[in-house]
Amino acid sequence: MSLKTIAELTGLSMNTVSRALRGKGYIAPDTKAKVEAAAREVGYRPNRAARSLRGGKGYEIAVISFFSENSRHGDALQLDRMIGVKQRLALDDYEVLPIFLFREERFFNRNLQTLKRLASSRPAGAVWFEETMALEHYAAVAAGFDFPVVRIAPEPDRAGDCVSLDRAQGVADAVEFLYRKGCRRIAMAMAGEGHVTGFGRLSGYCRAVAGLGLPEWIIRTVHYAEDPYEEGRSLGFELARAAVRPDGIVAYSDYLAAGMLAALNASGVKVPDELQLVGFDDRELAGFTAPPLTTLAQPSYELGRAAAELLLRRLNDPGAPAECRSVRMNLMERNSTKGTT
Amino acid sequence: MSLKTIAELTGLSMNTVSRALRGKGYIAPDTKAKVEAAAREVGYRPNRAARSLRGGKGYEIAVISFFSENSRHGDALQLDRMIGVKQRLALDDYEVLPIFLFREERFFNRNLQTLKRLASSRPAGAVWFEETMALEHYAAVAAGFDFPVVRIAPEPDRAGDCVSLDRAQGVADAVEFLYRKGCRRIAMAMAGEGHVTGFGRLSGYCRAVAGLGLPEWIIRTVHYAEDPYEEGRSLGFELARAAVRPDGIVAYSDYLAAGMLAALNASGVKVPDELQLVGFDDRELAGFTAPPLTTLAQPSYELGRAAAELLLRRLNDPGAPAECRSVRMNLMERNSTKGTT
């Protein structure tokens, strides 16, 4: 089942068959129909190896994501993003080439090697799925990429095609949601402020409370632990002891929120009655805390799909101006906030 | 940077260069050294498209995993397995080709299409990463695979290369662990008994209690909910009301265990003081329950690595007898069981 098969079947030359199937160059309408019929009949699928060899470029899109050596658990959100990319690319007959880099700084050189190897395998394009470990970090090798890369960016930028998750909007939505639930002392619990993605959350919070005429109340952790859950716990105990408490909190992450929740429960502070809590990311654990956590869902599939679309657009039109698409977060209502009254 | 480059550089023929680099056929030691030096110098990497084209087979290993349309969260264990495969295959210069099938029965035909498409892309081999949706289910199309497949099997079998997770051993370990922690009324909480993977858990439990001279105590859920967490909750409430309770329970899954734990906490039954609980799989949530769940960790990377190794062995030696490798689970001690005294 190659072009040759069809050529023999139809009595045409291989080249004519090729043109007919791709609709490129001159081709008589009924020749085209005949070829297409024959192709369908024998179940022809173009041989990608041959196509790559001829064209000098692969048909794969590298999906570059990250994992931690010392963590026992992969990041399910990364998997979901990859599935999003895959589903979209399948429609255009591209394949996904998963690339996993280490999150740890000490593996920098190993990551560099991996990327060099990727470059030499000449994919059609790549999606860079991490904001905190930015592509610019690997500029030296990335400069040698002769294929387009779509990044996930903390903020829309002009440096090329990118998809950004609108964290600011998400947090603002959460603040307004808490306001509607009756909260008037709405705080933002921050952690890991070194992360570039922290700005969005913080600015969304500030914008929203300002818009509602509420005072800013930003809770910072003492940063005593690497583990956001533990940070959350210490923060929760502090809150429980405090003379005045917020009545609504948006947390930097679900892990932080889960830690706070555990500490608040243990200290007898009632969630959501005394304090309503909104998490961030909609990790799986958000469904299993007590009470289950209201949280801002990161639309991972959508993120992947958007990135794939930008990449396809770039491949079909290399000269197009850079585009940055923004993806909204969705508030996932559970029971750490009050029910509709 | 092709064989031609090196051939010109060394003054040899392309074929000699090819033989030197692959160490196949006759080659003079110093010729080999010279070629290898030149290859290193120009950073030669074989063009896989050309190799595939010539060889008629791709250099990709399909990693077939599953996801649920209606679930918002991908299965992190599947990602980890894929990373395990990837890490191992990278050493042998194979690429991973991720394939995602729907878990839902109603997408059967769509899955069939996906697999047909896979077959026509001629990968070097495949890993089938699911036991409940067995490969045999797709026997019609699988029969057309002209590449080896390594399966994850519920039990070691003789139907071909496979990797099996030793759930029986895992559960037996857990029972003995509970015994050492002082438990004498050790129960197994079952759910989803239709699953083929349930047998192993059950038989491991029976074997272990028999070995310890303890009575069997199998708790079955009324199966009122699809959701294992909810099943766990109802089960936990039942237990709390019961006149006599086990003092140690091994749960069918972490979700079931987490649900039970929530219900027991809410009912005032002290875990681990009154009842010790062991989960199954070491999902991420196991680290975030109150108290954190002792659980049997599924060594996902290892599972992937083992599958990759079997596949590589098969590719290098197509005639070798079928091999089935068994992978042990590790007990992950947390605080839903008593500390070391």
Place this chain on the structure above:
DNA sequence: GTATGATGTGTTAACGTTGAGATACCGAGG
């Protein structure tokens, strides 16, 4: 001394696809 086998290297063709260029036919315009 020459047949024999082992060793090292070169030549050629093929994998499936596609772009460049050649060929052939047609109708319109000089």
Place this chain on the structure above:
DNA sequence: CCTCGGTATCTCAACGTTAACACATCATAC
């Protein structure tokens, strides 16, 4: 009439690799 541009098809070469085969050299064995 011949030329020209448009249309439709074909021929050929090339992408990088490797297997089959041919060739050359050398040491050993008869």
